[in-house]
Amino acid sequence: MRDERTLRVLDTGLRRAAENLALNxxxxxxxxxxxxxxxxxxxxxxxxxxxxxxQNVDQExxxxxxxxxxxxxxxxxTGGGAIYFDPTQIGWELYVDKRFVGSSDMEKIAxxxxxxxxxxxxxxxxxxxxxxxxxxxVDGRKISGTGGAFDGDSIxxxxxxxxxxxxxxxxxxxxxxxxxxxxxxxxxARDRVANLRELLGELPPLETIxxxxxxxxxETFNVDLAxxxxxxxxxxxxxxxxxxxxxxDEWIYQRNRPAVDSPLLEAVHRAPGGLMRAGVxxxxxxxxxxxxxxxxDFFTNPRRMLVDLEAALRGIAVVDLERTLHDxxxxxxxxxxxxxxxxxxxxxxxxxDSDDAAPANGDNPTHAVG
Amino acid sequence: xxxxxxxxKPELYYDAEYQIWLRLEEDxxxxxxxxxxxxxIAGHILHVRVRRxxxxxxxxxxxxxxxxxxxxxxxxxxxxxxxxxxNEAVMDQPDLLNKDPYGAWIARVEVEGGGAQALQDYLxxxxxxxxxCDRARRDDIHCHRD
Numbered sequence: 001m002r003d004e005r006t007l008r009v010l011d012t013g014l015r016r017a018a019e020n021l022a023l024n025x026x027x028x029x030x031x032x033x034x035x036x037x038x039x040x041x042x043x044x045x046x047x048x049x050x051x052x053x054x055q056n057v058d059q060e061x062x063x064x065x066x067x068x069x070x071x072x073x074x075x076x077x078t079g080g081g082a083i084y085f086d087p088t089q090i091g092w093e094l095y096v097d098k099r100f101v102g103s104s105d106m107e108k109i110a111x112x113x114x115x116x117x118x119x120x121x122x123x124x125x126x127x128x129x130x131x132x133x134x135x136x137x138v139d140g141r142k143i144s145g146t147g148g149a150f151d152g153d154s155i156x157x158x159x160x161x162x163x164x165x166x167x168x169x170x171x172x173x174x175x176x177x178x179x180x181x182x183x184x185x186x187x188x189a190r191d192r193v194a195n196l197r198e199l200l201g202e203l204p205p206l207e208t209i210x211x212x213x214x215x216x217x218x219e220t221f222n223v224d225l226a227x228x229x230x231x232x233x234x235x236x237x238x239x240x241x242x243x244x245x246x247x248x249d250e251w252i253y254q255r256n257r258p259a260v261d262s263p264l265l266e267a268v269h270r271a272p273g274g275l276m277r278a279g280v281x282x283x284x285x286x287x288x289x290x291x292x293x294x295x296x297d298f299f300t301n302p303r304r305m306l307v308d309l310e311a312a313l314r315g316i317a318v319v320d321l322e323r324t325l326h327d328x329x330x331x332x333x334x335x336x337x338x339x340x341x342x343x344x345x346x347x348x349x350x351x352x353d354s355d356d357a358a359p360a361n362g363d364n365p366t367h368a369v370g
Numbered sequence: 371x372x373x374x375x376x377x378x379k380p381e382l383y384y385d386a387e388y389q390i391w392l393r394l395e396e397d398x399x400x401x402x403x404x405x406x407x408x409x410x411i412a413g414h415i416l417h418v419r420v421r422r423x424x425x426x427x428x429x430x431x432x433x434x435x436x437x438x439x440x441x442x443x444x445x446x447x448x449x450x451x452x453x454x455x456x457n458e459a460v461m462d463q464p465d466l467l468n469k470d471p472y473g474a475w476i477a478r479v480e481v482e483g484g485g486a487q488a489l490q491d492y493l494x495x496x497x498x499x500x501x502x503c504d505r506a507r508r509d510d511i512h513c514h515r516d
Contacts, residue, residue, distance in 0.1 A: 079438070
Protein backbone atom coordinates (compact mmCIF):
# COMPACT_ATOMS: atom_id res chain seq x y z
CA MET A 1 0.00 0.00 0.00
CA ARG A 2 1.23 3.47 -0.88
CA ASP A 3 1.76 5.96 1.92
CA GLU A 4 -0.64 8.70 0.81
CA ARG A 5 0.96 11.41 2.95
CA THR A 6 4.55 11.08 1.77
CA LEU A 7 6.16 12.60 -1.30
CA ARG A 8 9.43 10.97 -2.33
CA VAL A 9 11.95 13.47 -3.74
CA LEU A 10 14.30 12.20 -6.46
CA ASP A 11 16.99 14.16 -8.29
CA THR A 12 18.03 12.25 -11.39
CA GLY A 13 20.62 14.86 -12.42
CA LEU A 14 21.76 15.88 -15.90
CA ARG A 15 20.79 13.28 -18.51
CA ARG A 16 20.18 12.69 -22.19
CA ALA A 17 16.63 13.38 -23.39
CA ALA A 18 16.00 9.68 -24.12
CA GLU A 19 16.81 8.78 -20.52
CA ASN A 20 14.70 11.54 -19.04
CA LEU A 21 11.70 10.65 -21.16
CA ALA A 22 12.08 6.90 -20.56
CA LEU A 23 12.06 7.77 -16.85
CA ASN A 24 8.76 9.59 -17.42
CA UNK A 25 7.16 6.50 -18.82
CA UNK A 26 8.64 4.01 -16.36
CA UNK A 27 7.85 6.05 -13.25
CA UNK A 28 4.29 6.76 -14.44
CA UNK A 29 3.68 3.08 -15.19
CA UNK A 30 5.12 2.00 -11.84
CA UNK A 31 2.93 4.56 -10.08
CA UNK A 32 -0.16 3.41 -11.97
CA UNK A 33 0.52 -0.18 -10.95
CA UNK A 34 0.65 0.93 -7.31
CA UNK A 35 4.34 0.06 -7.01
CA UNK A 36 5.90 3.53 -6.78
CA UNK A 37 5.26 6.12 -4.09
CA UNK A 38 4.02 9.63 -4.89
CA UNK A 39 7.15 11.25 -6.27
CA UNK A 40 8.63 14.65 -7.04
CA UNK A 41 11.49 14.35 -9.51
CA UNK A 42 14.00 17.05 -10.43
CA UNK A 43 15.79 16.63 -13.73
CA UNK A 44 18.03 18.41 -16.17
CA UNK A 45 18.67 17.85 -19.87
CA UNK A 46 21.65 17.82 -22.17
CA UNK A 47 20.67 20.19 -25.06
CA UNK A 48 17.49 18.68 -26.50
CA UNK A 49 14.56 19.54 -28.74
CA UNK A 50 11.42 17.75 -27.56
CA UNK A 51 8.20 17.41 -29.51
CA UNK A 52 4.83 16.80 -27.84
CA UNK A 53 3.41 13.30 -27.80
CA UNK A 54 1.17 13.74 -30.84
CA GLN A 55 3.45 16.02 -32.85
CA ASN A 56 5.53 15.27 -35.94
CA VAL A 57 9.25 15.94 -35.70
CA ASP A 58 9.76 17.34 -39.20
CA GLN A 59 6.81 19.68 -38.82
CA GLU A 60 8.06 21.16 -35.56
CA UNK A 61 11.86 21.12 -35.58
CA UNK A 62 14.72 22.15 -37.83
CA UNK A 63 16.32 18.76 -37.64
CA UNK A 64 19.44 19.76 -39.61
CA UNK A 65 20.19 22.51 -37.09
CA UNK A 66 19.68 20.06 -34.22
CA UNK A 67 22.03 17.51 -35.77
CA UNK A 68 24.68 20.10 -36.67
CA UNK A 69 24.67 21.48 -33.13
CA UNK A 70 24.52 18.12 -31.34
CA UNK A 71 21.03 18.72 -29.98
CA UNK A 72 19.13 15.52 -29.15
CA UNK A 73 15.67 15.10 -30.68
CA UNK A 74 13.07 13.25 -28.64
CA UNK A 75 9.31 12.70 -28.25
CA UNK A 76 7.68 13.43 -24.89
CA UNK A 77 4.89 11.35 -23.41
CA THR A 78 3.11 14.59 -22.48
CA GLY A 79 0.97 16.76 -24.73
CA GLY A 80 1.61 20.29 -25.95
CA GLY A 81 4.10 21.85 -28.33
CA ALA A 82 7.79 21.48 -29.14
CA ILE A 83 10.28 22.89 -26.65
CA TYR A 84 14.01 23.36 -26.36
CA PHE A 85 15.58 22.12 -23.14
CA ASP A 86 19.17 22.53 -22.00
CA PRO A 87 21.14 22.79 -18.75
CA THR A 88 19.97 26.40 -18.30
CA GLN A 89 16.61 25.02 -17.22
CA ILE A 90 15.47 22.78 -14.37
CA GLY A 91 12.69 20.27 -14.86
CA TRP A 92 10.26 19.34 -12.09
CA GLU A 93 7.76 16.50 -12.22
CA LEU A 94 5.07 15.13 -9.95
CA TYR A 95 3.96 11.47 -10.12
CA VAL A 96 0.77 11.38 -8.08
CA ASP A 97 -2.87 10.45 -8.49
CA LYS A 98 -6.06 12.42 -8.83
CA ARG A 99 -6.91 11.96 -5.16
CA PHE A 100 -3.57 13.50 -4.16
CA VAL A 101 -4.41 16.65 -6.12
CA GLY A 102 -8.05 16.59 -5.04
CA SER A 103 -9.78 16.66 -8.42
CA SER A 104 -10.56 14.50 -11.43
CA ASP A 105 -10.84 17.48 -13.74
CA MET A 106 -7.66 17.76 -15.79
CA GLU A 107 -7.82 21.54 -16.02
CA LYS A 108 -8.23 21.88 -12.24
CA ILE A 109 -5.38 19.44 -11.63
CA ALA A 110 -3.09 21.50 -13.87
CA UNK A 111 -4.15 24.71 -12.10
CA UNK A 112 -3.56 23.35 -8.59
CA UNK A 113 -0.12 21.99 -9.42
CA UNK A 114 0.91 25.16 -11.28
CA UNK A 115 -0.20 27.38 -8.39
CA UNK A 116 1.87 25.26 -6.00
CA UNK A 117 4.90 25.51 -8.30
CA UNK A 118 4.36 29.29 -8.57
CA UNK A 119 4.42 29.54 -4.77
CA UNK A 120 7.69 27.61 -4.74
CA UNK A 121 9.27 29.87 -7.35
CA UNK A 122 8.03 32.95 -5.47
CA UNK A 123 9.92 31.83 -2.35
CA UNK A 124 13.09 32.62 -4.24
CA UNK A 125 12.15 36.31 -4.30
CA UNK A 126 10.06 36.81 -7.44
CA UNK A 127 6.30 37.22 -7.88
CA UNK A 128 5.41 34.08 -9.86
CA UNK A 129 1.79 33.47 -10.86
CA UNK A 130 -0.14 30.76 -12.65
CA UNK A 131 -1.28 31.81 -16.13
CA UNK A 132 -4.08 29.53 -17.36
CA UNK A 133 -4.01 27.07 -18.78
CA UNK A 134 -0.49 25.80 -18.38
CA UNK A 135 2.10 28.51 -17.74
CA UNK A 136 3.72 30.22 -14.80
CA UNK A 137 4.78 33.81 -15.29
CA VAL A 138 6.50 36.69 -13.55
CA ASP A 139 5.10 40.12 -14.48
CA GLY A 140 3.56 38.71 -17.65
CA ARG A 141 6.76 36.93 -18.71
CA LYS A 142 6.78 33.14 -18.87
CA ILE A 143 9.21 31.43 -16.50
CA SER A 144 7.77 27.91 -16.51
CA GLY A 145 5.80 25.92 -19.08
CA THR A 146 4.02 22.73 -18.08
CA GLY A 147 2.20 19.66 -19.41
CA GLY A 148 0.98 16.29 -18.25
CA ALA A 149 0.35 12.64 -19.00
CA PHE A 150 -2.17 10.34 -17.39
CA ASP A 151 -2.64 6.61 -17.10
CA GLY A 152 -5.81 5.59 -15.29
CA ASP A 153 -5.90 7.54 -12.03
CA SER A 154 -2.16 8.20 -12.03
CA ILE A 155 -0.80 11.42 -13.45
CA UNK A 156 2.61 12.76 -14.28
CA UNK A 157 2.73 16.54 -14.42
CA UNK A 158 5.94 18.27 -15.46
CA UNK A 159 7.26 21.77 -15.83
CA UNK A 160 10.36 23.64 -16.84
CA UNK A 161 11.91 26.44 -14.83
CA UNK A 162 14.11 28.87 -16.70
CA UNK A 163 17.16 29.69 -14.67
CA UNK A 164 19.43 31.27 -17.32
CA UNK A 165 17.83 30.73 -20.69
CA UNK A 166 19.19 31.13 -24.25
CA UNK A 167 16.14 32.35 -26.21
CA UNK A 168 18.03 32.70 -29.47
CA UNK A 169 19.11 29.07 -29.49
CA UNK A 170 15.56 27.96 -28.80
CA UNK A 171 14.28 30.00 -31.75
CA UNK A 172 16.91 28.49 -34.03
CA UNK A 173 15.85 24.87 -33.50
CA UNK A 174 12.06 25.24 -33.53
CA UNK A 175 10.30 25.60 -36.91
CA UNK A 176 8.88 29.06 -36.64
CA UNK A 177 8.47 31.84 -39.20
CA UNK A 178 11.69 33.42 -40.47
CA UNK A 179 10.39 36.80 -39.36
CA UNK A 180 10.72 35.63 -35.76
CA UNK A 181 14.46 35.41 -36.20
CA UNK A 182 15.03 39.10 -36.86
CA UNK A 183 16.90 41.00 -34.14
CA UNK A 184 13.70 42.77 -33.22
CA UNK A 185 11.72 39.54 -32.98
CA UNK A 186 14.38 37.88 -30.84
CA UNK A 187 14.31 40.90 -28.54
CA UNK A 188 10.52 40.59 -28.40
CA ALA A 189 10.75 36.86 -27.60
CA ARG A 190 13.24 37.72 -24.85
CA ASP A 191 10.69 40.16 -23.46
CA ARG A 192 8.13 37.39 -23.20
CA VAL A 193 10.21 35.02 -21.11
CA ALA A 194 11.94 35.52 -17.80
CA ASN A 195 14.72 33.62 -16.09
CA LEU A 196 15.83 33.51 -12.48
CA ARG A 197 19.33 34.87 -13.01
CA GLU A 198 18.00 37.97 -14.72
CA LEU A 199 15.21 38.54 -12.21
CA LEU A 200 17.33 38.01 -9.11
CA GLY A 201 20.62 39.44 -10.36
CA GLU A 202 22.33 36.17 -9.50
CA LEU A 203 21.54 32.49 -9.68
CA PRO A 204 20.47 30.80 -6.43
CA PRO A 205 22.12 27.41 -5.78
CA LEU A 206 20.33 24.51 -7.48
CA GLU A 207 19.57 22.95 -4.09
CA THR A 208 17.82 26.13 -2.92
CA ILE A 209 15.62 26.21 -6.02
CA UNK A 210 14.69 22.56 -5.63
CA UNK A 211 14.05 22.91 -1.91
CA UNK A 212 11.72 25.89 -2.48
CA UNK A 213 9.66 23.94 -5.01
CA UNK A 214 9.60 20.78 -2.88
CA UNK A 215 8.43 22.66 0.23
CA UNK A 216 5.70 24.44 -1.72
CA UNK A 217 4.37 21.14 -3.09
CA UNK A 218 4.52 19.56 0.39
CA GLU A 219 2.62 22.44 1.98
CA THR A 220 0.02 22.69 -0.77
CA PHE A 221 -0.79 19.00 -0.78
CA ASN A 222 -0.18 18.48 2.94
CA VAL A 223 2.46 15.76 2.65
CA ASP A 224 5.89 15.05 4.15
CA LEU A 225 8.97 15.07 1.94
CA ALA A 226 11.12 11.95 1.81
CA UNK A 227 14.38 12.50 -0.08
CA UNK A 228 15.63 9.36 -1.88
CA UNK A 229 18.96 8.62 -3.53
CA UNK A 230 17.74 6.40 -6.32
CA UNK A 231 14.91 4.40 -7.81
CA UNK A 232 14.27 0.86 -6.64
CA UNK A 233 15.02 -2.30 -8.63
CA UNK A 234 11.60 -2.57 -10.26
CA UNK A 235 11.68 1.06 -11.40
CA UNK A 236 15.25 0.69 -12.69
CA UNK A 237 14.38 -2.38 -14.71
CA UNK A 238 11.23 -0.74 -16.13
CA UNK A 239 13.35 2.31 -17.02
CA UNK A 240 15.84 0.19 -18.97
CA UNK A 241 12.98 -1.45 -20.85
CA UNK A 242 11.40 1.94 -21.71
CA UNK A 243 14.78 3.32 -22.77
CA UNK A 244 15.29 0.48 -25.26
CA UNK A 245 12.01 1.39 -26.92
CA UNK A 246 12.22 5.18 -26.76
CA UNK A 247 15.89 5.67 -27.64
CA UNK A 248 15.02 4.79 -31.23
CA ASP A 249 13.90 6.37 -34.48
CA GLU A 250 10.72 4.25 -34.37
CA TRP A 251 9.60 6.12 -31.26
CA ILE A 252 10.90 9.57 -32.16
CA TYR A 253 9.75 9.67 -35.79
CA GLN A 254 6.53 7.65 -35.43
CA ARG A 255 3.88 8.64 -37.94
CA ASN A 256 6.10 11.44 -39.14
CA ARG A 257 4.59 13.73 -41.70
CA PRO A 258 6.66 15.98 -43.94
CA ALA A 259 7.00 19.66 -43.13
CA VAL A 260 5.09 20.44 -46.33
CA ASP A 261 1.82 19.31 -44.66
CA SER A 262 2.27 21.97 -42.02
CA PRO A 263 3.16 25.24 -43.77
CA LEU A 264 4.23 28.34 -41.92
CA LEU A 265 2.16 31.18 -43.29
CA GLU A 266 2.99 34.83 -42.76
CA ALA A 267 1.30 38.12 -43.48
CA VAL A 268 1.74 41.83 -42.90
CA HIS A 269 -1.17 44.22 -42.37
CA ARG A 270 -0.77 48.00 -42.26
CA ALA A 271 -3.40 48.96 -39.70
CA PRO A 272 -4.05 52.62 -38.74
CA GLY A 273 -2.55 51.83 -35.34
CA GLY A 274 0.67 50.36 -36.70
CA LEU A 275 2.21 47.58 -38.71
CA MET A 276 1.01 44.10 -37.74
CA ARG A 277 2.82 40.89 -38.59
CA ALA A 278 1.31 37.46 -38.11
CA GLY A 279 2.76 33.98 -38.47
CA VAL A 280 0.48 30.96 -38.51
CA UNK A 281 1.50 27.30 -38.49
CA UNK A 282 -1.28 25.42 -40.25
CA UNK A 283 -2.10 21.72 -39.86
CA UNK A 284 -3.40 21.45 -43.38
CA UNK A 285 -4.61 17.86 -43.14
CA UNK A 286 -6.84 18.59 -40.14
CA UNK A 287 -7.74 22.16 -41.07
CA UNK A 288 -6.43 23.45 -37.76
CA UNK A 289 -4.19 26.25 -36.61
CA UNK A 290 -1.14 24.92 -34.81
CA UNK A 291 0.16 28.13 -33.40
CA UNK A 292 0.06 31.84 -34.19
CA UNK A 293 2.54 34.60 -33.57
CA UNK A 294 1.57 38.26 -33.72
CA UNK A 295 4.07 41.10 -33.53
CA UNK A 296 4.24 44.73 -34.62
CA ASP A 297 4.66 48.30 -33.49
CA PHE A 298 1.05 48.83 -32.44
CA PHE A 299 -0.05 49.65 -28.90
CA THR A 300 -2.07 47.44 -26.56
CA ASN A 301 -2.53 47.64 -22.81
CA PRO A 302 -1.91 45.19 -21.24
CA ARG A 303 0.89 44.06 -23.56
CA ARG A 304 0.35 40.48 -22.48
CA MET A 305 -2.97 40.51 -24.33
CA LEU A 306 -1.01 39.26 -27.35
CA VAL A 307 0.29 36.13 -25.63
CA ASP A 308 -3.15 35.43 -24.21
CA LEU A 309 -4.68 35.81 -27.67
CA GLU A 310 -2.04 33.52 -29.15
CA ALA A 311 -2.85 30.94 -26.46
CA ALA A 312 -6.60 31.23 -27.19
CA LEU A 313 -6.04 30.53 -30.90
CA ARG A 314 -3.75 27.52 -30.44
CA GLY A 315 -5.17 24.32 -31.91
CA ILE A 316 -8.51 25.75 -33.10
CA ALA A 317 -10.17 24.82 -36.38
CA VAL A 318 -9.53 27.38 -39.11
CA VAL A 319 -13.29 27.83 -39.57
CA ASP A 320 -13.56 28.88 -35.91
CA LEU A 321 -11.01 31.70 -36.22
CA GLU A 322 -13.43 34.64 -36.32
CA ARG A 323 -15.72 33.24 -33.62
CA THR A 324 -12.81 32.46 -31.28
CA LEU A 325 -11.35 35.91 -31.81
CA HIS A 326 -14.68 37.63 -31.08
CA ASP A 327 -15.20 35.48 -27.97
CA UNK A 328 -11.72 36.42 -26.79
CA UNK A 329 -12.19 40.18 -27.24
CA UNK A 330 -15.72 40.08 -25.77
CA UNK A 331 -14.24 38.82 -22.50
CA UNK A 332 -10.84 40.53 -22.46
CA UNK A 333 -10.53 44.11 -21.23
CA UNK A 334 -7.88 45.76 -23.39
CA UNK A 335 -6.97 49.26 -24.53
CA UNK A 336 -5.81 49.58 -28.12
CA UNK A 337 -4.70 52.68 -29.99
CA UNK A 338 -6.31 53.01 -33.44
CA UNK A 339 -6.56 49.27 -33.62
CA UNK A 340 -9.62 47.01 -33.60
CA UNK A 341 -10.25 43.30 -33.39
CA UNK A 342 -10.92 43.38 -37.11
CA UNK A 343 -7.25 44.21 -37.68
CA UNK A 344 -6.31 40.97 -35.92
CA UNK A 345 -8.83 39.03 -38.00
CA UNK A 346 -7.50 40.70 -41.14
CA UNK A 347 -3.83 39.87 -40.59
CA UNK A 348 -4.55 36.26 -39.59
CA UNK A 349 -6.91 35.76 -42.54
CA UNK A 350 -4.28 37.18 -44.88
CA UNK A 351 -1.77 34.67 -43.55
CA UNK A 352 -4.20 31.75 -43.86
CA ASP A 353 -5.33 32.80 -47.34
CA SER A 354 -1.73 32.83 -48.53
CA ASP A 355 -1.69 29.02 -48.31
CA ASP A 356 -1.51 27.79 -51.86
CA ALA A 357 -2.04 24.17 -50.67
CA ALA A 358 0.99 22.92 -52.54
CA PRO A 359 4.07 25.03 -51.84
CA ALA A 360 7.19 24.13 -53.75
CA ASN A 361 9.27 24.09 -50.59
CA GLY A 362 7.71 23.64 -47.16
CA ASP A 363 10.71 25.08 -45.39
CA ASN A 364 10.13 28.49 -46.90
CA PRO A 365 7.34 30.38 -45.27
CA THR A 366 4.67 31.76 -47.55
CA HIS A 367 4.20 35.51 -47.30
CA ALA A 368 1.26 37.79 -47.84
CA VAL A 369 0.99 41.53 -47.52
CA GLY A 370 -2.22 43.48 -47.01
CA UNK B 371 -30.58 8.48 -18.84
CA UNK B 372 -28.08 10.80 -17.19
CA UNK B 373 -26.26 11.72 -13.96
CA UNK B 374 -24.89 15.22 -13.27
CA UNK B 375 -25.72 15.96 -16.91
CA UNK B 376 -23.57 13.02 -18.08
CA UNK B 377 -25.37 10.84 -20.58
CA UNK B 378 -25.66 7.09 -19.95
CA LYS B 379 -26.65 4.33 -22.41
CA PRO B 380 -27.95 1.21 -20.62
CA GLU B 381 -27.48 -1.02 -23.67
CA LEU B 382 -23.68 -0.52 -23.72
CA TYR B 383 -21.01 -2.25 -21.60
CA TYR B 384 -18.63 -0.42 -19.26
CA ASP B 385 -15.37 -0.95 -17.32
CA ALA B 386 -15.46 -0.63 -13.51
CA GLU B 387 -14.42 3.03 -13.61
CA TYR B 388 -16.70 3.95 -16.54
CA GLN B 389 -13.82 5.20 -18.66
CA ILE B 390 -14.78 3.31 -21.82
CA TRP B 391 -17.90 1.85 -23.38
CA LEU B 392 -18.11 -1.31 -25.50
CA ARG B 393 -20.71 -2.47 -28.02
CA LEU B 394 -20.96 -5.98 -29.46
CA GLU B 395 -21.24 -6.06 -33.26
CA GLU B 396 -22.84 -8.80 -35.38
CA ASP B 397 -19.44 -10.18 -36.38
CA UNK B 398 -18.47 -10.65 -32.68
CA UNK B 399 -16.08 -7.68 -32.77
CA UNK B 400 -16.35 -4.93 -30.15
CA UNK B 401 -16.64 -1.22 -30.78
CA UNK B 402 -14.79 0.91 -28.21
CA UNK B 403 -15.53 4.49 -27.23
CA UNK B 404 -15.08 7.01 -24.41
CA UNK B 405 -17.89 7.62 -21.93
CA UNK B 406 -19.41 11.02 -21.34
CA UNK B 407 -17.72 11.00 -17.90
CA UNK B 408 -14.32 10.45 -19.52
CA UNK B 409 -14.71 13.20 -22.11
CA UNK B 410 -15.86 15.62 -19.40
CA ILE B 411 -12.79 14.88 -17.29
CA ALA B 412 -10.46 15.15 -20.28
CA GLY B 413 -11.73 18.52 -21.53
CA HIS B 414 -11.50 19.66 -25.14
CA ILE B 415 -9.81 16.85 -27.08
CA LEU B 416 -7.26 17.99 -29.67
CA HIS B 417 -5.67 14.74 -30.86
CA VAL B 418 -6.68 11.13 -31.15
CA ARG B 419 -4.31 8.48 -32.39
CA VAL B 420 -5.47 4.92 -32.94
CA ARG B 421 -3.05 2.05 -33.43
CA ARG B 422 -2.91 0.72 -36.98
CA UNK B 423 -5.48 -1.93 -37.98
CA UNK B 424 -3.91 -5.34 -37.57
CA UNK B 425 -1.96 -4.33 -34.45
CA UNK B 426 -2.40 -6.72 -31.52
CA UNK B 427 -2.77 -5.06 -28.13
CA UNK B 428 -2.47 -7.07 -24.91
CA UNK B 429 -4.34 -5.97 -21.75
CA UNK B 430 -2.83 -2.75 -20.39
CA UNK B 431 -1.55 -1.60 -23.79
CA UNK B 432 -3.86 1.08 -25.19
CA UNK B 433 -5.66 0.87 -28.52
CA UNK B 434 -5.63 4.67 -28.75
CA UNK B 435 -4.23 7.80 -27.13
CA UNK B 436 -5.80 11.21 -26.72
CA UNK B 437 -4.56 14.71 -25.99
CA UNK B 438 -6.49 17.55 -24.43
CA UNK B 439 -4.99 20.83 -23.33
CA UNK B 440 -1.44 19.75 -22.66
CA UNK B 441 -2.44 16.37 -21.24
CA UNK B 442 -1.77 13.15 -23.14
CA UNK B 443 -2.74 9.62 -22.19
CA UNK B 444 -4.21 6.30 -23.21
CA UNK B 445 -7.77 5.17 -23.74
CA UNK B 446 -7.48 2.21 -21.34
CA UNK B 447 -7.59 -1.31 -22.74
CA UNK B 448 -8.32 -4.35 -20.58
CA UNK B 449 -8.49 -7.01 -23.30
CA UNK B 450 -6.18 -9.04 -25.51
CA UNK B 451 -7.34 -7.65 -28.83
CA UNK B 452 -6.42 -6.72 -32.39
CA UNK B 453 -7.41 -3.44 -34.01
CA UNK B 454 -9.82 -4.02 -36.91
CA UNK B 455 -10.76 -0.47 -37.75
CA UNK B 456 -10.13 3.08 -36.54
CA ASN B 457 -12.77 5.78 -36.78
CA GLU B 458 -11.24 8.16 -39.31
CA ALA B 459 -13.87 10.80 -38.58
CA VAL B 460 -12.72 11.02 -34.97
CA MET B 461 -9.07 11.15 -35.95
CA ASP B 462 -9.87 14.06 -38.32
CA GLN B 463 -12.07 15.85 -35.80
CA PRO B 464 -11.08 14.73 -32.29
CA ASP B 465 -13.60 16.91 -30.49
CA LEU B 466 -16.39 14.69 -31.84
CA LEU B 467 -15.53 12.71 -28.69
CA ASN B 468 -16.66 15.73 -26.66
CA LYS B 469 -19.71 16.49 -28.76
CA ASP B 470 -21.10 12.99 -29.24
CA PRO B 471 -19.24 10.49 -27.00
CA TYR B 472 -21.55 7.55 -27.76
CA GLY B 473 -21.87 8.23 -31.48
CA ALA B 474 -18.18 8.95 -32.01
CA TRP B 475 -16.64 5.52 -31.54
CA ILE B 476 -12.85 5.22 -31.50
CA ALA B 477 -11.94 1.75 -32.73
CA ARG B 478 -13.38 -1.64 -33.55
CA VAL B 479 -11.42 -4.58 -32.14
CA GLU B 480 -11.37 -8.34 -32.44
CA VAL B 481 -10.97 -9.94 -29.03
CA GLU B 482 -9.14 -13.18 -28.22
CA GLY B 483 -11.88 -15.63 -27.20
CA GLY B 484 -14.60 -13.55 -28.88
CA GLY B 485 -16.40 -10.30 -28.15
CA ALA B 486 -19.49 -11.80 -26.48
CA GLN B 487 -17.31 -13.77 -24.08
CA ALA B 488 -15.19 -10.71 -23.22
CA LEU B 489 -18.26 -8.65 -22.31
CA GLN B 490 -18.91 -10.89 -19.30
CA ASP B 491 -16.23 -8.90 -17.45
CA TYR B 492 -18.05 -5.60 -18.00
CA LEU B 493 -21.06 -3.86 -16.50
CA UNK B 494 -24.30 -3.03 -18.29
CA UNK B 495 -27.95 -2.04 -17.68
CA UNK B 496 -29.22 -0.92 -14.27
CA UNK B 497 -26.16 -2.13 -12.34
CA UNK B 498 -23.92 -0.10 -14.63
CA UNK B 499 -26.18 2.94 -14.31
CA UNK B 500 -25.87 2.83 -10.53
CA UNK B 501 -22.08 2.62 -10.67
CA UNK B 502 -21.93 5.34 -13.32
CA CYS B 503 -23.91 7.73 -11.12
CA ASP B 504 -21.79 6.82 -8.07
CA ARG B 505 -18.66 7.73 -9.98
CA ALA B 506 -20.15 11.03 -11.23
CA ARG B 507 -21.13 12.00 -7.68
CA ARG B 508 -17.98 10.70 -5.96
CA ASP B 509 -15.65 12.61 -8.28
CA ASP B 510 -18.05 15.54 -8.75
CA ILE B 511 -18.04 15.18 -12.53
CA HIS B 512 -20.47 17.32 -14.51
CA CYS B 513 -20.95 17.09 -18.26
CA HIS B 514 -21.84 19.74 -20.78
CA ARG B 515 -21.67 19.96 -24.52
CA ASP B 516 -19.50 22.60 -26.22
